[in-house]
Amino acid sequence: TAGGGRQLSAGLAAPLTDADAVTARLDLVGWFTDNATTRVRTREALAAMADIARALGRLAVGRWTPRDLGQMRDGLALALALKSALAAPSLGTPALLSATLSRIAPHGALVEALRRALVAEPSHDASAGGAIAPGYDAGLDALRETARDGRTAVIGLETRLRAETGVAALKIRHNGVLGYHIGVAAKFADPLMRADSGLIHRQTLAGVVRFGSVDLAALAATIAQAGDHALAAEAAHLEELRELVLAEAGAIAETAQALARIDVAAALADLAASENWVRPHVDATTAFHIEAGRHPVVEAAVKANRGQFVANDCDLSADARLWLVTGPNMAGKSTFLRQNALIAVLAQAGSFVPAKSAHIGIVDRLFSRVGAADDLAQGRSTFMVEMVETAAILSGATDRSLVILDEVGRGTSTYDGLAIAWAVLEAVHDDLQCRCLFATHYHELVQLKERLRSLFTVTVAAREWKGELVFLHEVVPGAADKSYGLAVAKLAGVPAAVIARARSV
Numbered sequence: 001t002a003g004g005g006r007q008l009s010a011g012l013a014a015p016l017t018d019a020d021a022v023t024a025r026l027d028l029v030g031w032f033t034d035n036a037t038t039r040v041r042t043r044e045a046l047a048a049m050a051d052i053a054r055a056l057g058r059l060a061v062g063r064w065t066p067r068d069l070g071q072m073r074d075g076l077a078l079a080l081a082l083k084s085a086l087a088a089p090s091l092g093t094p095a096l097l098s099a100t101l102s103r104i105a106p107h108g109a110l111v112e113a114l115r116r117a118l119v120a121e122p123s124h125d126a127s128a129g130g131a132i133a134p135g136y137d138a139g140l141d142a143l144r145e146t147a148r149d150g151r152t153a154v155i156g157l158e159t160r161l162r163a164e165t166g167v168a169a170l171k172i173r174h175n176g177v178l179g180y181h182i183g184v185a186a187k188f189a190d191p192l193m194r195a196d197s198g199l200i201h202r203q204t205l206a207g208v209v210r211f212g213s214v215d216l217a218a219l220a221a222t223i224a225q226a227g228d229h230a231l232a233a234e235a236a237h238l239e240e241l242r243e244l245v246l247a248e249a250g251a252i253a254e255t256a257q258a259l260a261r262i263d264v265a266a267a268l269a270d271l272a273a274s275e276n277w278v279r280p281h282v283d284a285t286t287a288f289h290i291e292a293g294r295h296p297v298v299e300a301a302v303k304a305n306r307g308q309f310v311a312n313d314c315d316l317s318a319d320a321r322l323w324l325v326t327g328p329n330m331a332g333k334s335t336f337l338r339q340n341a342l343i344a345v346l347a348q349a350g351s352f353v354p355a356k357s358a359h360i361g362i363v364d365r366l367f368s369r370v371g372a373a374d375d376l377a378q379g380r381s382t383f384m385v386e387m388v389e390t391a392a393i394l395s396g397a398t399d400r401s402l403v404i405l406d407e408v409g410r411g412t413s414t415y416d417g418l419a420i421a422w423a424v425l426e427a428v429h430d431d432l433q434c435r436c437l438f439a440t441h442y443h444e445l446v447q448l449k450e451r452l453r454s455l456f457t458v459t460v461a462a463r464e465w466k467g468e469l470v471f472l473h474e475v476v477p478g479a480a481d482k483s484y485g486l487a488v489a490k491l492a493g494v495p496a497a498v499i500a501r502a503r504s505v
Helices: 002-013 019-034 036-047 052-061 066-086 095-102 108-117 138-165 214-247 249-275 296-304 333-348 382-396 414-432 443-450 485-491 496-504
Strands: 171-175 179-185 200-204 208-212 281-283 288-293 312-315 322-326 357-361 366-369 402-406 435-439 455-465 468-477
Touching: 002 052, 002 249, 019 036, 019 095, 019 249, 019 281, 036 066, 036 249, 052 066, 052 214, 052 249, 066 095, 066 108, 066 214, 066 249, 095 249, 108 214, 138 171, 138 179, 138 214, 179 214, 214 249, 288 333, 296 333, 312 333, 312 468, 322 333, 322 414, 322 443, 333 357, 333 366, 333 402, 333 435, 366 382, 382 402, 382 414, 402 414, 414 435, 414 443, 443 455, 468 485, 485 496
Parallel strands: 281 357, 322 435, 322 455, 366 402, 402 435
Antiparallel strands: 171 179, 179 208, 200 208, 288 312, 288 357, 455 468
């Protein structure tokens, strides 16, 4: 639902840092995962609900329509029904679900008031009328009856005028300029122009002439007066209903938040069941052990092309908390970095994760220096942006943070870039002492393994076969001996002559 989408977005943007709170969310997702029938019914019920949070917002700021009141009535009624279904003793609800359901107030009197007052499907246009149900207000019903009788009398007048004038095609119509008027084709208009015709000429157009009459004017006045009074009465009733809703605004907002929490948990459970995601173990340690982790977005794209995503492990243990990742361009280094960051975010947002197993110690902050882009508006080059982001990481990360660094130093000359990458790697290891994945093409950095005791080197495997580069996408211990840049350039379609010249250089 829209409310669930907003809550999911907020949860991913600000993951939890309390292990007990994460566990409570995981318990709820796990409960929905285990109870497939309940999950399906819950999602169907939520899909049928209107966005009561948005409706409440429109009612509060005065930009509302009768339809918002109808959505509020139906949404609150469905919320209560869902609460009753999920609170069934036989289901054994987890603690977070019980707490969430307790936030859904009955709103019984409000729902009943809206049910009595409104038609089944109120219009989004208050000026159209008809939002208040028949029988709710006898005076309003009488006004509507008067207007209906007037319109019936107009039809009768049309029939009488056809007989009196002998013009079978005579019609009485209504528009916003003339109101009710009599229209005939121009060729029949001359006899009706005479003073004794009883008609009053009002407008001549190319193909039609329009008239009025004393009787029609009287009927029009009756209809208009009754209609105006009916709209005024409806507006008063609708405003009363709006005030009833706003009197319970706090409780309704709580209900909307509770429904969104249930929606997110059920949706995440559905995703876990369909995509083979597992429940992570999240605690207060500094562990980061991912077995057969996968990138959910890349995996979906690979599956769409009938491929098989290659899963990889990641174990940032105390004696290997800093991984130096090398390998060819396009081998999958950036995907590996991103997937582990995503797994951490998903886990601490309370979601199952795309892996065979996962043990994650709470990450207090996630820092990412990935990709290359300039900032023309601020006059900053690609390298400047890279350095600003790197500086933010070095000054803001703690020993409980997770840091993702992808090719630091690539935006400047080789020697300057290598020196910066070397110094940043040492600072992360010696000063920050946090969990970190550091991808690079500077193979010289592998030398630091001899001095940095928590540095672990891995490479993304690739092979050359019959002159072609084959990416295996497997992360294995060790270091790459070269970046295969020319092979990747060839794959990209760089002309053979250019490739040959590059080899000779």
